[in-house]
Amino acid sequence: xxxxxxxxxxxxxxxxxxxxxxxxxxxxxxxxxxxxxxxxxxxxxxxxxxxxxxxxxxxxxxxxxxxxxxxxxxxxxxxxxxxxxxxxxxxxxxxxxxxxxxxxxxxxxxxxxxxxxxxxxxxxxxxxxxxxxxxxxxxxxxxxxxxxxxxxxxxxxxxxxxxxxxxxxxxxxxxxxxxxxxxxxxxxxxxxxxxxxxxxxxxxxxxxxxxxxxxxxxxxxxxxxxxxxxxxxxxxxxxxxxxxxxxxxxxxxxxx
Amino acid sequence: xxxxxxxxxxxxxxxxxxxxxxxxxxxxxxxxxxxxxxxxxxxxxxxxxxxxxxxxxxxxxxxxxxxxxxxxxxxxxxxxxxxxxxxxxxxxxxxxxxxxxxxxxxxxxxxxxxxxxxxxxx
Numbered sequence: 001x002x003x004x005x006x007x008x009x010x011x012x013x014x015x016x017x018x019x020x021x022x023x024x025x026x027x028x029x030x031x032x033x034x035x036x037x038x039x040x041x042x043x044x045x046x047x048x049x050x051x052x053x054x055x056x057x058x059x060x061x062x063x064x065x066x067x068x069x070x071x072x073x074x075x076x077x078x079x080x081x082x083x084x085x086x087x088x089x090x091x092x093x094x095x096x097x098x099x100x101x102x103x104x105x106x107x108x109x110x111x112x113x114x115x116x117x118x119x120x121x122x123x124x125x126x127x128x129x130x131x132x133x134x135x136x137x138x139x140x141x142x143x144x145x146x147x148x149x150x151x152x153x154x155x156x157x158x159x160x161x162x163x164x165x166x167x168x169x170x171x172x173x174x175x176x177x178x179x180x181x182x183x184x185x186x187x188x189x190x191x192x193x194x195x196x197x198x199x200x201x202x203x204x205x206x207x208x209x210x211x212x213x214x215x216x217x218x219x220x221x222x223x224x225x226x227x228x229x230x231x232x233x234x235x236x237x238x239x240x241x242x243x244x245x246x247x248x249x250x251x252x253x254x255x256x
Numbered sequence: 257x258x259x260x261x262x263x264x265x266x267x268x269x270x271x272x273x274x275x276x277x278x279x280x281x282x283x284x285x286x287x288x289x290x291x292x293x294x295x296x297x298x299x300x301x302x303x304x305x306x307x308x309x310x311x312x313x314x315x316x317x318x319x320x321x322x323x324x325x326x327x328x329x330x331x332x333x334x335x336x337x338x339x340x341x342x343x344x345x346x347x348x349x350x351x352x353x354x355x356x357x358x359x360x361x362x363x364x365x366x367x368x369x370x371x372x373x374x375x376x377x378x
Contacts, residue, residue, distance in 0.1 A: 038258050038288035087261050087283055094263030094281070111265045112326075117258075 032119035035127060042117060042127055045081045049128040052093075069096060075129055081117075086129065090115040093131055111135045174203060180241055181208045212236040259284035264326045268339045275299040276339045278363060280314075280326055292322045296360040298343045308346040312357045314364055321367035334366040 035042065052069055072092055074085035093113035112134040120127045174186040186203030195217050202211035216232035238249045261283055268276040279295040292314035298307045314322050325331070331339065338359075345351050345359040 036258060038286075039260070039284055040286040040288070083284070083286060090261035090263060091281070091283075094265065094279075098265050098279075110267070113263045115261045117260070 032121040032124075032126070035117040035120035037120075039086060039117060040083045042081050042120060043083055045120070045125045045127045047075055047077055047079055047081050047129055048119070048126050050075055050077055051128070051130045053130050053132045054134060069093060069133070072096065073131075081127060081129070086115055086117075090131060093133055097133065097135055174201070181205045184208065186211075208240040210238050210240065259288040259290045262323075262326045266331050268331060268336050273300060273302050273304070274343070275304055276343050278331070278339065280322055280364070282322070282326065290319065292319055292364075294322075294360065294364060296342060296346070296363065298346055308343075308356075310346065310357055310360050312360050314361060318361065318365045320369055322364050324369055325364055325367050332367070334368060335363055338363045338366045 050070070050073060073089045074092075075081065075089055090113055094111065097111040097113060112132070114132045116130045116132065118128045118130055174184075174188055177183045182205050184203050184205035186201065188199075188201040190197075190199040192198070197216045198214070199216075200211070200213040203209075213235045214232060234252070236249070236251045238247060240247050259282075262280070263282070264280045266278045266280070268278070275298075277295075277297040277299065279297075281293045281295075283291050283293075285291070294312045294314055296308075296310040296312065298309075299305060300307045325335065342356075342359040342363050346356050351359075
């Protein structure tokens with residue numbers, strides 16, 4: 001009887017005991033949260049993840065710089081966090097982006113590298129490190145035509161969401177809005193094939209279609225006529241509303 | 257708000273034979289004190305070659321302007337105008353180094369920051 005009573009007690013009490021213990025555990029568990037302390041306070045925390053965050057990286061599925069940049073970082077997954085290395089990594093990313101683009105055929109207008117500490121868990125002493133990077137470039141393969149310069153000045157600043165890749169081929173989306181054309185989207189690309197430099201851009205909206213294609217190259221000295229010559233050809237197409245009428249134009253031009 | 261590092265490289269191209277490169281670097285020490293440094297480089301000629309390069313520590317009173325410049329990721333018209341002025345001063349052999357650095361610092365200082373709402377007196 002006693003054993004049976006004890007057994008009943010055992011059967012009766014464990015569920016409430018487990019529930020109490022579970023609730024107690026839940027109340028003491030601190031989930032990862034924002035890292036509001038100064039960076040040095042996280043020295044020694046275990047790094048669960050190191051990421052490079054590029055807000056428009058997803059649009060270029062090939063040859064991103066992320067992998068090569070990641071290899072040069074001092075902070076690694078599962079290693080302890082250090083403010084000194086965190087600062088050095090951020091500086092390294094900035095210097096590398098700058099150096100990489102300086103030797104490329106694109107003109108850098110802006111490069112940004114920062115550093116963020118996320119998901120700090122004071123109980124488990126863990127965190128995540130994210131380095132936001134962003135670069136806005138414009139292809140400089142061919143000197144811009146007058147039409148291009150005009151077009152460039154008319155575009156809003158948000159248009160230049162051009163991203164660099166490790167290859168010479170560059171493809172990037174364009175988007176913008178103006179009162180005449182409404183919201184428009186398009187694509188820009190540039191590449192070098194042999195000695196030819198190519199650059200094209202096409203944009204479309206509900207009421208307009210524009211595009212241009214440039215091809216350029218250079219030639220060596222021709223006797224005593226010139227030391228070298230640069231040449232370029234441009235095809236441009238415009239179909240945009242102009243008041244009550246519609247402006248349409250197709251144009252081919254060459255320069256030497 | 258905790259201090260976090262920021263590095264921004266900006267470029268101004270007044271013409272085909274002139275380029276102004278501006279770097280803004282924010283670093284944080286162990287006490288979470290921010291230090292802003294700016295590098296100002298003027299390139300001229302064809303091909304472009306560095307004419308002047310200045311490294312300037314941004315004064316603490318200009319830290320909000322530096323933060324705003326980095327956050328907006330770009331140079332506005334005021335910045336670009338002052339960058340051209342700073343370039344002209346940087347090239348002038350009669351101007352001292354301190355004045356050149358001051359002119360470079362003004363590139364960041366001219367950033368317009370919206371004024372905070374004035375307190376309402378009861």
